[in-house]
C-alpha cells in the first residue's frame with residue numbers, strides 16, 4: 630500500500646531504540662533469548678519472554694518522519710505512517726464496537742533486544758503486543774525474515790498487516806478480551822486461536838478502510854489498495870499459519886498445539902475484516918467449523 634506523498638504522519642506515535650550498549654567488560658551482558666518458537670510469531674503468547682532486568686542501556690533515537698513520502702521511502706517511517714493511520718482509524722471505529730479507545734502507550738522499534746513490560750524481548754520473539762504496558766514491539770528485521778525464513782512475497786502492505794495485527798491485540802486489550810480468555814488453551818478452536826484470528830480480522834478491517842482515512846488536513850494517508858498488495862498481505866497471513874510453520878519446521882502438523890490458526894483460517898479472517906469491517910470479527914461466537 631502506498632502513502633500519498635503529501636499526507637502528514639506523526640513521528641510521536643513511534644519510538645526507536647538503538648542497540649543495547651553493554652555495561653562493563655564481562656561477557657554475556659546482553660541477555661540472549663533463544664526460547665522462542667516460531668509459532669509464537671505475531672502472538673500475545675509471551676510464555677517465552679525471559680524475566681530479569683535489562684543489562685545494557687539503550688539509546689533513544691529520534692525518528693524524522695513527517696510525510697507520506699517519508700513513509701514510502703523507509704521502513705521506520707512506514708511504521709510511523711501505519712501507526713498514524715491505525716490510531717485515527719480506531720479512534721473513529723472503536724466506539725461503534727462499544728470500546729472506549731485510547732492509543733497504545735507506545736510503539737517501540739528495536740534492534741536485537743529490548744526490555745519490555747513483559748520481560749526481555751529479542752528479535753527472535755517476533756513482533757508482539759505486551760498487554761501490561763499496552764505497547765507494541767517490533768524489530769523490523771522481522772520483515773526480512775518474513776521473506777527469507779517464511780517465504781513471504783513481501784511488500785509494504787504485508788509489513789503494515791503485521792502492525793495492524795498487533796494493534797488489533799491492543800483493541801482486544803481495551804475490550805477486555807485478552808483478560809478474559811484462556812491463553813493456555815491450544816488447538817484449532819481454542820481461545821488462543823480465536824484471539825489471533827480476531828486480530829487478523831481487525832487488521833483486515835483497517836486495510837478495508839485505509840484509503841478513506843484522512844490526516845489533519847483532509848489528505849488521505851493511503852492510496853487505494855491494489856489486488857496484488859492484498860495478495861501480499863494474504864500471503865503473509867498464510868506463511869505464518871500454524872500448519873505451514875509446523876510443516877516447514879518439522880514436516881508434521883499437530884493441530885492440537887496450534888495457537889494462531891491455520892493458513893486458511895488466517896487468510897479467511899483477514900478477508901472477513903477486509904470486506905465486512907470490524908463488526909464481522911466475532912471469532913468467539915462461531916462454531917469450530919466456521920473458523
Ligand SMILES: [Zn+2]
Pocket residue numbers: 670671672673794795798825828
Ligand atoms: Zn497475534
